[in-house]
Every structure is written in structure tokens, then in C-alpha cells.
Amino acid sequence: MGRRPSVEPTPGLLLVDKPQGWTSHDVVGRARRLAGTRKVGHAGTLDPMATGLLVLGIGRATKLLTYITGHDKAYEATIRLGQSTVTDDAEGDVTxxxxxxxxxxxEIAAGVAALTGDIMQRPSSVSAIKVDGKRSYARVRGGEDVELPERPVTVSRFEVLEARRHDEVVDVDVVVDVSSGTYVRALARDLGAALGVGGHLTALRRTRIGRIPLTEAATLDELTAKVDAGESLPLLPLGPAAAATLPPVPISDDDARALGYGQWIESDAGSEGEHLALLDARGDLIALGERRGGKIKPVVVMKPAGAAAE
Structure with a gap:
């Protein structure tokens, strides 16, 4: 790999098409080398077997990641009916x-319909959810039997594209749109259980997070080639990144100045308690705000008063 930038680039979102076999932490590590900064985070992990959209924040854009994580997500997936695994996906042993x-x-269509809408879902026992301060997957790998409590999730779309039959198993290709915190491998497990044959996930590709599509992402090889050629990383700047994440609210120069000092501003934008992206006339992100009554409170000031322009 070629020489990396010695200074931190303009902050923004880096959209990566994660390859199979890589952990999300592996991708963050590569991005840190490419961007020349350790200030890189991600907005929601993908399992090593999964591919697709991984949203990374570079520099001050890491402050946006919390708001991106809570958005709904879309996936393409393959569910294998006829086999259950310890992990509810292809990485675990068949049980x-x-x-x-x-x-x-x-019958498959009926099972899918029953798992569509507002449902109660029990997360996979090998999820990253903490149980008494320890990750559930770590407890399972340590030999414990873990059964996590059910919780409400929303599956707004669960559509069968094709059912492919191979001897005693059926591979069902599906597309799903789900709320944050929904486990697609749990959908595979529950569909198989409902049909009485067991099921697990054999492929998963994330195609969207909120309003950010996979089509805007680049592979790690493409990003590496750009940096090796002396080009900048294709970052989504803070203004457009925030507008793709939160409702955008245009503000005046006077309000931008007030927000820069941490002051509340008068506004009727948004609904009570809603988080907003506050943009100046140039489309630059001044602050992330929260509607409180007839005012907006700055939650995170991205351009403090007196700060140098990017």
C-alpha cells in the first residue's frame, strides 16, 4: 500500500461495501490507515459473513453515527430451510x-406473512447484546445456555424472491426492510421453526441504512486504489451526511452564530423531542439540535463560534 495522508481529511461519512469474511472492526482498521487518522467509527456492525453497506464516520463525523444507527435498514438475504444452527447463520454448527x-x-408465504409487521422477536443468543455486563455471544462461546428476552421490532417488508429446492433443503431468497435492532438471522430461525423444519441464514447483504443506499458505497479495493493514486477518499461531507440522517433545517447566519455559542434558537421546525440537522445558507452543518417547545436546543455544535472554516 502506498503512502497515506499525514493530516486528517475533511470530516465526513465513508460508505463502504464490506467484503465477506471481514469484521466491521477490520474495516475500521483499514479505513484508519487510508484516512490517516484513528478517529474512525462505524454506524452498526455487520457480521463477518455479511456483506454490504457499512457507514463509517471520519473525524468529527463520528458524532453523527449515533443518529444513523437508529435508522431502519434493508437487506437481501438467503434463508435455508431444513437446518438449524447454533448461531442461526452459516457460521455455526448444525444442531x-x-x-x-x-x-x-x-406455506413459506404464510410463514413470512406471520413475521411481517410489528412483531416480538427473540434476538439470537450469539448477538452482541450484553447480559449482566458481558456480551451474549461471549457467554455462549464460554459454554453457557443463553436465551434473550423477546423485544418489539418492526418488519415493514419481508418478500420472497425465489425458493430454490435442493434435495432436503430449501433456499429462500428474500428482501427485508426492518427497524433498528431487528435480527435477520432470527427471522430465518423463526421462519424455519414455524414451518417445523428449522432454518438459518446463509447469506446477508445490507443494501440501505435510512436514506443512505449501498449504491453510493465503494469497495475497500476501490478506496485503497484511490489513496494509492494520490486521490482523496470519497467522503460524504458533514452537511449532506447530516441531511441524509436527520431532518434538515435551514438557518440564518444570526442563528448559526448563536448556535456556535451554544445558544438556543427560536424555530417551529420539527416535532417535540425530534433531532434535527441545522444547516446554514451554504449547506454546512452548524449543529445537531433538538426541538424543545418553540425553540431548538443545540445538542452537538459542529462549528463552534470562532472556529476556522473547513
Whole structure:
């Protein structure tokens, strides 16, 4: 790899098409070398077997990541009916098998319909959810039996694209749109359980987070080639990044100055308690704010008063 930048680039979002076999932390590590800064974070992990959109924050854009994480997400996935695994995906050992060749398309459609809408879901036991201060997956790997409590999630779209039959298993290609905190491998597990044959996830690709699409992302090889050629990383600047994450609110220069000093501003934008992206006339992000009554409180000031222009 070539020489990396010695100074931190303009802050922004880096949209990466994560390759299979990489952890999200691996991708962050590569991005740190490419960007020449350790101030890199991600907005929600992808399992090593998964591919697709991973949103990284560079520099001060890391302050946006909390708001991106809570957005709904879209995936393309393949569910294998006829086998259950310890991890509810292809990375775990098979714990049981059943002949799924007799499961009809109509039964699959009915099972999918039952898992669509507002549902209660039990997260996979190998998730990163903490149990008494320790990650659930660490407890499972340590030999413990862990069953996490159910919680409400929303599956706004669960559509079957194709059901491919191979001997005693059925591979079901699906697309799903889900609320933050929904586990697609738990959908695979629960669909298989409902059909009486077991199920697990064999492929997962994230195609969207909120209003940010996978089509805007670059592969790590493409990003590395750009930096090796002396080009800048294709960062989504703070203004457009915030506008893609939170409702954008245009503000006057006077309000921008007030926000820079941490002062509240008068505004009827947004609904009570809603977080907003406050942009000046040039589209630059001045602050992240929260509607409180008839005013907006600055939650994170991105351009403090007197700060040098980017």
C-alpha cells in the first residue's frame, strides 16, 4: 500500500461495501490507515459473513453515527430451510436437520406473512447484546445456555424472491426492510421453526441504512486504489451526511452564530423531542439540535463560534 495522508481529511461519512469474511472492526482498521487518522467509527456492525453497506464516520463525523444507527435498514438475504444452527447463520454448527422438501411455496408465504409487521422477536443468543455486563455471544462461546428476552421490532417488508429446492433443503431468497435492532438471522430461525423444519441464514447483504443506499458505497479495493493514486477518499461531507440522517433545517447566519455559542434558537421546525440537522445558507452543518417547545436546543455544535472554516 502506498503512502497515506499525514493530516486528517475533511470530516465526513465513508460508505463502504464490506467484503465477506471481514469484521466491521477490520474495516475500521483499514479505513484508519487510508484516512490517516484513528478517529474512525462505524454506524452498526455487520457480521463477518455479511456483506454490504457499512457507514463509517471520519473525524468529527463520528458524532453523527449515533443518529444513523437508529435508522431502519434493508437487506437481501438467503434463508435455508431444513437446518438449524447454533448461531442461526452459516457460521455455526448444525444442531438439527429435517426434510424440508415437502414445504410448499404457500406455506413459506404464510410463514413470512406471520413475521411481517410489528412483531416480538427473540434476538439470537450469539448477538452482541450484553447480559449482566458481558456480551451474549461471549457467554455462549464460554459454554453457557443463553436465551434473550423477546423485544418489539418492526418488519415493514419481508418478500420472497425465489425458493430454490435442493434435495432436503430449501433456499429462500428474500428482501427485508426492518427497524433498528431487528435480527435477520432470527427471522430465518423463526421462519424455519414455524414451518417445523428449522432454518438459518446463509447469506446477508445490507443494501440501505435510512436514506443512505449501498449504491453510493465503494469497495475497500476501490478506496485503497484511490489513496494509492494520490486521490482523496470519497467522503460524504458533514452537511449532506447530516441531511441524509436527520431532518434538515435551514438557518440564518444570526442563528448559526448563536448556535456556535451554544445558544438556543427560536424555530417551529420539527416535532417535540425530534433531532434535527441545522444547516446554514451554504449547506454546512452548524449543529445537531433538538426541538424543545418553540425553540431548538443545540445538542452537538459542529462549528463552534470562532472556529476556522473547513
Amino acid at each position: 438439527s436437520s429435517a426434510d424440508a422438501s415437502g414445504v410448499t411455496d404457500k
